[in-house]
Amino acid sequence: MSSDRPQSAESLHTPKGPVRWYYPLTQHNYRLYMGMTLAGSMGVWMQRLAQDWLVLQLTGSPAAVGVAVALQFLPMLIVGPLSGLLVDIFPKRSVMMVCQSVIVLLALGLAAWDATGGITVWIVYGSCIALGITSAIDGPARQVFVNEVVGDAGLRPAIGLNNAIGQLGAMAGPALGGVVIAHAGSAAAFASNAFLGMLVLGMIAGIRPALLHANAPAVRGRGQLLAGFRFVRDRPRLLLVIALAGLLGAFGMNGPVVLAAFAERVWHNGVAGFGMFNTVSAVGALAGALLAARLRTLGRKGIVAAAGLFGLAQLVAALMPNLLSFTVMLVVVGLMTLLFLTSAATAVQLEAGPEVRGRVMALYLPLLLGGHALGGLLAGWLTEQFGVRTGLVVTGALGMLSALVIGFLLWRNSRRHAG
Secondary structure, eight states: OOTTSOOOGGGSOOOOSSOOTTGGGGSHHHHHHHHHHHHHHHHHHHHHHHHHHHHHHHHOOHHHHHHHHHHHHTHHHHHHHHHHHHHHHSOHHHHHHHHHHHHHHHHHHHHHHHHTTOOOHHHHHHHHHHHHHHHHHHHHHHHHHHHHHHTGGGHHHHHHHHHHHHHHHHHHHHHHHHHHHHHHOHHHHHHHHHHHHHHHHHHHHHSOGGGSOOOOOOOOSTTGGGHHHHHHHTOHHHHHHHHHHHHHHHHTOOHHHHHHHIIIIISOOHHHHHHHHHHHHHHHHHHHHHHHHHOSOOHHHHHHHHHHHHHHHHHHHHTOSSHHHHHHHHHHHHHHHHHHHHHHHHHHHHHSOTTTHHHHHHHHHHHHHHHHHHHHHHHHHHHHHHOHHHHHHHHHHHHHHHHHHHHHHHHHHHHHHHO
8 A cells, every 4th residue: 555545534533623824734744734834935035026026137028027927827727727637636745746847947957057048038937837737746746645644524624724824834935035036146046946946845844644545536437537526517506606716716816916017117116025025915814814714614705805806906006106106006916816725725725535635636736826927918918919017907996897797697596496
């Protein structure tokens, strides 16, 4: 028997009664999982900041930054459904080990190429594609693996805490990355991500398989690749929540493009300002993730409301007249972003059965992140053609419109069921 196979959930400690928000922290495996989330998030955000800034410096074009963002996430639209099948068949811990090893090698390669002075925008683009394919497999594995770490009873607080820790990394990563790039260059930032990636590999290896909760095995045979599609198709309200995540990804989650352009063209504070904007957004996101972790349930109405407020906060931020007010609004944008994302991801995971959870998440994440890729292209084009502020106003308004449309469709579906 594989050492990665989880033991029966009945043989593990299961909490009696309501689960407190801090319950996952009492689990050995979750503490390691939390550590690898923090280190991995710091490294990824540092690398993203370094890549985006390097592309901007090589080309001088926000649209080129949009292309880099798109190339990181568009592969998920193609690889995503297949990755869900892999996650449901193979041990998730082993999948994460392989993916993390590839991420480390990519970071080391960029560091070496950049340090020698031979880096070009096409090399960065190629690395973005490779990272996108790897992340398309790694993302669903990590999302579903948390269920094996804490079990269904602790899933809601675990997702909230995990998003909070991820945002803590997103807060520290850009700040550290900005300092590293300013003093040692982007190659040092790529090397730092490689080091953090090796720490993550050590923590994955330290997870105890005997303490994992059982997860239902994938059903083998013809049609299993389409099981996730059928599951979502037969649940219109679940489908609408996933669609809203994709729309918000396309129209709202374009921070790398917009914040780089604001730093360069509006506030003129360079890479230090870019890092600060990412950090400030992550402070708000951390607050939103912690709030979502403490809420027992937000419900579909709350999810739609958070999406609409996210779009509104972006629109207001675009109109702020000075740096201080703009920075304050970034905190609100970050808060509403993670309140929406945490609540939507929790709703999707809890509704999906263990036997198809990997494949359902492999639909949710590609739509969210693939939408993010298309949004990066849209935001880059709008910024190039109409200016930085106009680009953010338009994408914020489109986010609000998406929330209104999905909210109406959910209301109509509820009325139909009530009838």
